[in-house]
Amino acid sequence: MNRKGFHSFFVFLFFLNITLLSSQNVQKEKQLLSSVISTLETRYNVSFSYADKTIKDKKAMLPNKSLSLEEALELLKEETKLDFELLDDRFIAIKFAKKKKANSFRIQNLEEVYITNFLTTGLTKLNDGSITIKPESFGILPGLIEPDVLQTIQALPGVLSTDETVSNINVRGGTHDQNLLLWDGIKMYQSGHFFGLISAFNPYITKTINVYKNGSSAKYGDGISSIIDMQLPDDIDNEFKAGVGLNFINADGFAKIPLSNKTELQISSRRSVTDLIETATYDQYFKRIFEDSDFNNNRNSISQNESFYFYDITAKLLFDITEKDKLRFNFLNINNMFDYDEQSTINDRTEALNSNLSQQNLSVGLSYTRDWTNQLSTTLQAYASNYNLDATNNDVINNQRLIQENRVNDRAFKLDINYEHNYQLKFNSGYQLNEVGISNLEDVNNPNFKSFVKNVVKSHSIYAETSLLSYGAQTKLNLGARLNYLDKFNMVFVEPRLSFSQRFLNDFRFEILGEYKSQFTSQVIDLQNDFLGIEKRRWILSNNNTEVIIEGNQTIYPVPVLKSKQISAGIHFNKNKFLISAETYIKKVDGITTRSQGFQNQYQFVHSIGSYKITGIDVLLNKQFDNVASTWISYSFSRNNYLFPDLNNGNEFPNNNDIRHAITFAGTYTQNNFKLALGINWNSGIPTTYPADQNNQSNIIINYQSPNAENLDDYLRTDFSATYSFDISRTSKATIGASVWNVLNRKNIINEYYTLIEDNIEPVRNESLGITPNVSFRVHF
CATH class of the missing domain: 3.55.50.30 (Phage tail protein beta-alpha-beta fold)
Structure with missing residues (x-):
């Protein structure tokens, strides 16, 4: 259209x-x-x-x-x-x-709720097409004993991770960098602990997570594949809450502390215990993350004395200046650290050098909300979000030291205006300023080489949106538009947004969603062993170049602004706690580069600009039995193809994330304080490219067959989890949980590529997590 x-x-x-x-x-x-x-x-x-x-x-x-x-x-x-x-x-x-707070009319009302306890308790589907997750009332999902934010959303149809990590979530065929992650309105550039296996966001201090796959509000920029909007509690209720927990990977604690009638402090902290004690869970995680890294792949040396830990710290200070004026301060620090010694014997002399990797997202924010009347309010927010990825890789055999750095500095200012005429008619508008600077450094000592590239892009955005709800909540319409201006390139992007929902025949609802979006940040892979092969992706900015530019020893490749357009239509039937849902969609994304897609075949070192187009359908059947049990089966079919005019003779070929079929069958059972969940996940294997006939291979390069013409074997995983809660005292409660990921210990191949070793072509296969148990114990006060 x-x-x-x-x-x-x-x-x-x-x-x-x-x-x-x-x-x-x-x-x-x-x-x-x-x-x-x-x-x-x-x-x-x-x-x-x-x-x-x-x-x-x-x-x-x-x-x-x-x-x-x-x-x-x-x-x-x-x-x-x-x-x-x-x-x-x-x-x-x-x-x-x-007694209502001055801004209580911004609160999400139940007239916008379409399905409560969607799949499990704590998940709600709204009639604007979004999904809301509330960790505080979260029930249970297979394989999870805690409400991990980024693992939970993978239970939704159309959302999965091709490599089982939360740092590579694919929403309707998109790459992870195409998801906008917001933490209390602040953009996040790091999403995982343990380099992707655990969400970096503490769920116990998070109140609500809103997930949009399409039809998102005009107030959201970026995120051409999805919006994951995490919100902390924002009202002072003068009630103390706290909790501590421990599992086989980390220990954490949180507290919600009233300081006075007008001030409140929310704090949380989490730290891994993996550097203190090794567990079965840690062993499986470590094997999965580091199996294809420099730590394990150097055949001529020994890696030893590894040390790994992660932590996160969050804080939010709430100050109600008056009944109409509110001030909020946010702080978040996410950190991953890994180092090891590489030892080798050279000329009968043993030498050892240290290699290390650190990853950090440090963010601060300040917001001020003013309720001018019971209908009109404004919010001003300013934030700074910094991301640092640093690695030092020492190669003992070749006497080489490689330093790599990736820095992101995001500064933003937002003005948001809300006017609610009544619960049926609402208006939202605002302005957003972002200045993003990204730098990349590579420094090699043998041979001597240094490259440093830094770019800055400033964007101005204005948006407006109207929300209409009919009496009886039969009809819901959100209609808006966003105007983005990139001053460096003198480019303007007009982005209409649509969310329309209509109930008919009492139990049916028709839904249509649509949006245009643009994005000027993305992640690329230059070499598969960048950053020790653990965090291969580095952030870059669009430069709007049309051809390759060589400046001294630096090669600058064209990186366009990403542009997407998507439309979807769905029909939902919901009666007597039985849901049948079907949603079909089509999405087109332009401006992608081969470097952003992680090719490991003949296009690994080729730079080209292209697009991908995905069409698909998501089907869900969910039956709830009072408040005791819930069972569901979901099926997703999609066809996701690349089109790079310079590659494959200009013909389409399957996307690296093209998973044609995906099925989930799961169920949960709750009886008093006992919760149980069991689920089976199956999907067709991702595309792969096989080498051509061995007899025709040269000794220098690998000749390949048609790109992504074959598929890996099907993926199958069975998960189990259970929790039991009991009272310790009148004011405290404890929860014991146990889970097993991949109960059947199936060996799933999630990636396969080929490499030359001594003139021989050898396959490299990455396996999924094996059977991975976990146990947790939590106390809430």
Whole structure:
């Protein structure tokens, strides 16, 4: 669909929604709340408990029959300003609402909820197409005993990781750098601990995670494949909370500490225990991460005395200056450290040199929110996010030392304006300024070589969006646009956004999502053994060059601004806790480079600019049995192809992330304080390229067959997890958890490539995690 068609379609939907809103508000009259309650008790077979004075003289409109009980209660809550608390499936308590904070109208309301307990408790699907995860009420998923943010989202259809890491999450065929990760509004450039096997974000200090695969709000820039928006608690409730935990990989603690009626401190810390004690979990993780690194691949020397640890520290200070003015300060430090000695015997003399790698994301932010009226609020935010990746690689045999550095300095200022006319009509607009500087250093001592490249790009963005919700929540429309300007290149990008949802026949909902996006940061791989082969990807900026530029000893390759466009349509049926969902989509991304795709075949050292196009469908069946059990099966089919005009004779060929078929079958069971989960994950193998006939090979290079013409064997993994909670005292609770990843210990090959060793072609195969147990113990105060 061209841009003109998009704009016409948006206008059509806008006026369609206005018509629906008008028609559905006709002939609605308020009546006494007591009468409404009586009708609802009969309709939903429930019972309300309340004091007469609580509902005295209260009036409300009778909710539409097509609404669920939760949606009907939320409408009554909005009209009466009373609290309707579901005590269980049948009894509902009506109470006076607590005194509202000045900005409480920004709070997400249940009228926007479409599916609660989506797959498991703590996951909610909203009618704007997004998924919300609440770690505090998270249930359980197979293989997970803790609500790991980036592992949890991989349970969603269309989201997976081709190499099982959280630093390589592929959303609808995209690469990981095409996901925008926000931590309380601050952009993150590092996502994993243990170099990708564990999420770097502590879930116990995170309140909400919003995930968008398409149709994201206009306030979000970047993230052409997805948005993962993590939010910490933002209200002062004068309630102390704390917890500590320990598992086979790390120990952590968090606390939510009221300092006064107007101030609160939220802190958390986590540190690995792997440098203190080695466990079965650590052994499997270590083998998986370092199996294809310089640590294991040097046949002429011995690697020993390895030392590895990671930690993260977070802090948030909340200060309510007045009832209308709020100040928030954020701090986050994520760190991974690894070093080892490489020992070799040269001329009967033993020599050893130290190699090391460090990875850090340090971020600070300050925000100020002003509630001008009960309907209008503004938020100012400024942040700095720094990412550092440093490696020193000593080669004893060749007497060579290689230093590599990758630095990202992101400075941003945001102004966000929210106006809520009522819960049916909302407006959001704002301005965002980003200045991003990225540098890359390579320094070799033998032969003497040094390269240092630094670029800076400044972007200005304005956005506006309207959100319309019909009475009864039958129709939901978010319509907006974002305008990005890159001053260095004098380029303007117009990015319309659409999210439209319509309920029909009571239990069906039709959904259409669409968006244009652009992105000027990306990650590339120059050599597979960069940064010791552990963190191969380095961040770079778009330079908008059209040809290769050579300056002294530096070669500067063209890196375009990434541009994407996507549209999807879905139909969902939800009745009696049974969900059938089908969503089809098409996405096109332009401006990718071969260096950003991680080729390990004939295109490994070729630089070319191209695109990829993916079409697919995600299907989900989910049945919940009261609050006891949930079972689901999901299937994803997609066709993901590259088009590089300079490669493969200008013909399309499969994307490195082209997984045609993926199936997940899983179930959870909850009984009192006991939770159990079991799941099976299957997908077709990723594409690979085989060498041509050995007899035709030269002694210098490997000749390959057609790129990505074959596939690895299918991937199959079975996971299990269980937790049990019990009270320690009146104010404290403990949870014991156990999980087994890859219960059947299946040897899955997740990557395969070929290398020349002494004129012989040898395959290199990377295996997935083997059977990996983990045990945890947590205490909440």
